[in-house]
Amino acid sequence: MKIKNVKFLKAAYKKEEIPRHSYKEIAFVGRSNVGKSSLLNMICNNFKLAHVSQKPGKTRSINFYLVDNKFALVDLPGYGFAKVSKKEKKTWETLIESYLNNRKNLKGVFVLIDSRHPPTSLDKLMIDYLKSLDIPFQVILTKVDKLSKNEKNKAISIVKKELDIDEDKIILSSSKTREGRDQIIKKIFDFLRE
Numbered sequence: 001m002k003i004k005n006v007k008f009l010k011a012a013y014k015k016e017e018i019p020r021h022s023y024k025e026i027a028f029v030g031r032s033n034v035g036k037s038s039l040l041n042m043i044c045n046n047f048k049l050a051h052v053s054q055k056p057g058k059t060r061s062i063n064f065y066l067v068d069n070k071f072a073l074v075d076l077p078g079y080g081f082a083k084v085s086k087k088e089k090k091t092w093e094t095l096i097e098s099y100l101n102n103r104k105n106l107k108g109v110f111v112l113i114d115s116r117h118p119p120t121s122l123d124k125l126m127i128d129y130l131k132s133l134d135i136p137f138q139v140i141l142t143k144v145d146k147l148s149k150n151e152k153n154k155a156i157s158i159v160k161k162e163l164d165i166d167e168d169k170i171i172l173s174s175s176k177t178r179e180g181r182d183q184i185i186k187k188i189f190d191f192l193r194e
């Protein structure tokens with residue numbers, strides 16, 4: 001259970017550009033600035049793989065990465081960024097939905113939530129959406145290096161309650177300290193086996 005070689009496959013800006021391949025896929029979603037690119041880089045041991053931005057709302061495409069010529073990691077555009085036009089927002093939503101809705105190779109989704117804040121209405125919508133489509137998912141609470149032990153426990157109980165999920169559906173992670181990396185990688189391989 002290791003990730004060795006990761007290479008960029010493709011960026012899809014519209015649904016016609018979503019690649020047709022037979023690789024199983026694991027996707028990552030979350031609001032913009034949640035730490036998704038940093039997490040992907042941390043997991044893949046590659047600090048240049050995904051673009052970490054100071055300005056939120058940059059990734060407008062679905063990015064596909066091929067891992068060890070075996071399966072793909074999929075970076076979905078961040079949702080809920082306020083500073084974009086309604087039209088632009090709609091385009092992203094349609095792109096995310098058309099991907100999640102019809103993707104046979106999709107084996108699991110990681111939903112990233114900032115551990116310092118309670119889940120947003122968009123996080124809840126995403127979880128409900130995945131539940132309704134019967135897509136296996138796992139919640140990752142990001143940036144836990146900013147929390148004390150006590151605050152971590154609080155964050156877990158809020159997320160459990162707000163999203164109506166069990167504790168085993170939650171992983172605490174930090175791209176700074178690499179906390180949670182082993183658990184996330186294990187879960188990726190569990191998803192691929194299911």
Ligand SMILES: Nc1nc2c(ncn2[C@@H]2O[C@H](COP(=O)(O)OP(=O)(O)O)[C@@H](O)[C@H]2O)c(=O)[nH]1
Pocket residue numbers: 030031032033034035036037038039051052053054056057078142143144145146173174175176177
């Ligand atoms: N303290 C801390 N900051 C983080 C962590 N992950 C990301 N960040 C910071 O959060 C900001 C957004 O990160 P990025 O990975 O680009 O988020 P994305 O928009 O979800 O892809 C950047 O300033 C990162 O340096 C983390 O685990 N701990």
Ligand SMILES: [Mg+2]
Pocket residue numbers: 036037038050051052053059
């Ligand atoms: Mg990003």
